Amino acid sequence: MTTAIETIGPPRTSVGVLGWLRKNLFSTWYNTLLTIVTLWVIWVVGSGLLSWSLTSARWDVITANARLFLIGPYPPDQVWRVWLVVVIVSVLFGLSGGVWGGTIRTFTMSLAGGYVTLAVLSLFVFPLGEGFVWLIANLVIVLAAYFVGRGRKAWQGWMIPLWLAAFVLTIVLLQGFAKNEWLPEVSTTKWGGLLLTFMLSVVSIVVSFPLGVLLALGRRSKLPVVRIFSILYIELVRGVPLITILYMTQIMLPLFLPGEIRIDNVVRAMVGMTLFTAAYLAENVRGGLQAIPLGQIEAAQAVGLNNALVTLFIVLPQALRMVIPAIVGLFIALFKDTTLVMIVGLLDLLGVGRSVLAQPEFMGLQIEVYIFVAAVFFIFSYAMSFASYRLEAALGVGKR
Amino acid sequence: MQRHTAVPFWRDVRVLTVFSQVAFVLVLAVAAGFLYANLSFAMRQRGLVAGFDYLNLEAGFEIGEVLVSYSPADTYGRAFFVGLLNTLLVSGVGIVLATILGVVTGVARLSTNWLVNRIAAIYIEIMRNTPLLVQLVFIYFGVFMKLPPVRDSLEFSSLLFANQRGVFMPRPIPSPSFAAWFVCAAFGIGVAILLWRLLSRHPKTQATYVPILSATGALLLIAGSGWTLIGDSPIGIDLPVKGRFNFTGGIGLSSEFSALLVGLVIYTAAFIAEVVRGGIQAVKRGQIEAARAVGLGEMQILRLIIFPQALRIIVPPLTSQYLNLAKNSSLAIGIGFPDLFSVNTTIANQTGQPVPVIMLVMATYLAMSLFTSLIMNIYNRYVQILEK
Numbered sequence: 001m002t003t004a005i006e007t008i009g010p011p012r013t014s015v016g017v018l019g020w021l022r023k024n025l026f027s028t029w030y031n032t033l034l035t036i037v038t039l040w041v042i043w044v045v046g047s048g049l050l051s052w053s054l055t056s057a058r059w060d061v062i063t064a065n066a067r068l069f070l071i072g073p074y075p076p077d078q079v080w081r082v083w084l085v086v087v088i089v090s091v092l093f094g095l096s097g098g099v100w101g102g103t104i105r106t107f108t109m110s111l112a113g114g115y116v117t118l119a120v121l122s123l124f125v126f127p128l129g130e131g132f133v134w135l136i137a138n139l140v141i142v143l144a145a146y147f148v149g150r151g152r153k154a155w156q157g158w159m160i161p162l163w164l165a166a167f168v169l170t171i172v173l174l175q176g177f178a179k180n181e182w183l184p185e186v187s188t189t190k191w192g193g194l195l196l197t198f199m200l201s202v203v204s205i206v207v208s209f210p211l212g213v214l215l216a217l218g219r220r221s222k223l224p225v226v227r228i229f230s231i232l233y234i235e236l237v238r239g240v241p242l243i244t245i246l247y248m249t250q251i252m253l254p255l256f257l258p259g260e261i262r263i264d265n266v267v268r269a270m271v272g273m274t275l276f277t278a279a280y281l282a283e284n285v286r287g288g289l290q291a292i293p294l295g296q297i298e299a300a301q302a303v304g305l306n307n308a309l310v311t312l313f314i315v316l317p318q319a320l321r322m323v324i325p326a327i328v329g330l331f332i333a334l335f336k337d338t339t340l341v342m343i344v345g346l347l348d349l350l351g352v353g354r355s356v357l358a359q360p361e362f363m364g365l366q367i368e369v370y371i372f373v374a375a376v377f378f379i380f381s382y383a384m385s386f387a388s389y390r391l392e393a394a395l396g397v398g399k400r
Numbered sequence: 401m402q403r404h405t406a407v408p409f410w411r412d413v414r415v416l417t418v419f420s421q422v423a424f425v426l427v428l429a430v431a432a433g434f435l436y437a438n439l440s441f442a443m444r445q446r447g448l449v450a451g452f453d454y455l456n457l458e459a460g461f462e463i464g465e466v467l468v469s470y471s472p473a474d475t476y477g478r479a480f481f482v483g484l485l486n487t488l489l490v491s492g493v494g495i496v497l498a499t500i501l502g503v504v505t506g507v508a509r510l511s512t513n514w515l516v517n518r519i520a521a522i523y524i525e526i527m528r529n530t531p532l533l534v535q536l537v538f539i540y541f542g543v544f545m546k547l548p549p550v551r552d553s554l555e556f557s558s559l560l561f562a563n564q565r566g567v568f569m570p571r572p573i574p575s576p577s578f579a580a581w582f583v584c585a586a587f588g589i590g591v592a593i594l595l596w597r598l599l600s601r602h603p604k605t606q607a608t609y610v611p612i613l614s615a616t617g618a619l620l621l622i623a624g625s626g627w628t629l630i631g632d633s634p635i636g637i638d639l640p641v642k643g644r645f646n647f648t649g650g651i652g653l654s655s656e657f658s659a660l661l662v663g664l665v666i667y668t669a670a671f672i673a674e675v676v677r678g679g680i681q682a683v684k685r686g687q688i689e690a691a692r693a694v695g696l697g698e699m700q701i702l703r704l705i706i707f708p709q710a711l712r713i714i715v716p717p718l719t720s721q722y723l724n725l726a727k728n729s730s731l732a733i734g735i736g737f738p739d740l741f742s743v744n745t746t747i748a749n750q751t752g753q754p755v756p757v758i759m760l761v762m763a764t765y766l767a768m769s770l771f772t773s774l775i776m777n778i779y780n781r782y783v784q785i786l787e788k
Binding site: 024025027031034035038039042222223224225226229236238239240241242243244247248251252254255256257258259332336337338339340342343350354357366367370371373374377378381382385 | 417420421424425428435438439441442443445446448511512513514515516519525526528529530531532533534535537538541542545546727728730731733734741745748754755758761762765766769770
């Protein structure tokens, strides 16, 4: 004979919503006090901020200058070139998302979501003209590219060369050629806004990558002269603020070059940021190099590879793979640091913000403008740091 | 018979080593020579000079904020010094405040209180994912410049004032009887230290008991009775007084200085918070469980087990945050605070000699960085020795 055993559930106060509240917010008297004080602060700040942003804030300063914030003084009749660059990015992101899957797919989908959001916003909030059509086209392209690439693992090897080709194509497309009817030259001084912010950071990271890897290898070289040079370069650059390097390249780069070569402000800033980033990148890569077990190198030597081949085929691939998250972190820092070019007078996102505030009809709207600029930076930086976090988990860095 | 095959010289490692280094030096020398030739030609063409003679010339410009006496009649060297002091001041104060806020935030990030934990996380993410320069211009133009003018200063119980010009607070000044009281207070401190040592070295209470109460009690008793016995107050208070255009007296912090300090502190504190959190989390779980098993209380675990071990992990990354703060103080130019870099851009513009000016500035920052790393490395070694 079996008797039904009466099971007694846990006390109602330790499970469910009540239990959660009790455990996480009201576990002790000081936690309760802390919770109440925090709630009060959130209420005061939150309600104040919300009522300000909905009633007294003048967001028309953003919507009226949307084009300036996005591309700065880039000629309006050449905007299609910028849109074409966006198309290239869409194609590559779609393909990469399909080919690689995982975190990159999440990104491809976020990009598609971003296009939808912007398209809806451009209908109701700020007019982007034909931008609406471009956004919808990009949405279609990114999804199409995704489905084309999906599951084609064999294409993985092609993606990095493709991205590099896209990088070159982007610069050619944006810059154009002198005396060309189809692609008239738009000098880099005309680049501005978010476009300039992106181009500065992307150019700097791409160009500084080989420099940084060479410096990292140099710092670990057995040749004292090369090692000392690398150490000196890295430590000198890391010991001074970025703004001094930017200032130096603005003023002294023209002096260092022969008189017939003239480069404009934007290129000078790019050179400065590249020289700066290379030193930090070298340190990141060095971390990866040091983490390679000696056995890998010895095994490679045992099968008869010479030093150059060991470095190229055994050490570097493993080391670079290990430091991808760190390089993403460096890119985020670089992306934020591009704001410093405002100080040397360029019109990046922050510089555009300042020039917008100089217009008489938008005087005194600093809070709105700077909150917008900060929000744009936050969205991109946060997305990238999220990606870096996911990549770190996927690559299993630090967990072995 | 030994077959001796000589390695051809182009494959001899010793030859190659020397040869590649010579080649590297040659390439560097040619590049440097090319750049130097261009530079000296361009400098001659534009009438630039390479020396530091400009430091002895009359500066002729005003500096908004000075810690030492300075007038436009002083030399550029003096102006440089004024800027250097401003940078050192804002970095020094910033490092102290950022450490305090960072540790508090880092601990809050680990709080079991979900709400506090989330708020700390949101604060850290916002600070880390927006550029410092944007934060600085927001704090300066969006907050400090939006404060009322001097006339309608914000007032907090007639002690603290805030307006567009800055923040003004009372300043303690020693009165004639200060010296007598100071001797008394010093005696109190001595007694407190002695008590602390004796009680915390006591074999029975060692390492588990902190004589905070006895030591501070003794200090307060002695210093307090000295204060009442002397009669008139040994410390006077210099209150800020509202003048026609600005406040006089008290401690006045200009809005540029305040904005820079606030910006640097809240930005760096977010990074320090992550460093502190990482350090605390890196202490092995077993350590804490073992401490519980031998019967230590939660505060004792924090103070005796977690903190000393976490400190070892924290110090190196903390050093780089301090260095970052000092270097980031150069963004002062974005909001018009006359720090080292800002003053020197003025000097470069006025003298028309940007080359030596920027070299001197970079060398100074480099020296500051190296000095800070040196100090922190010494401290690091001191902390690490405890391991054994």
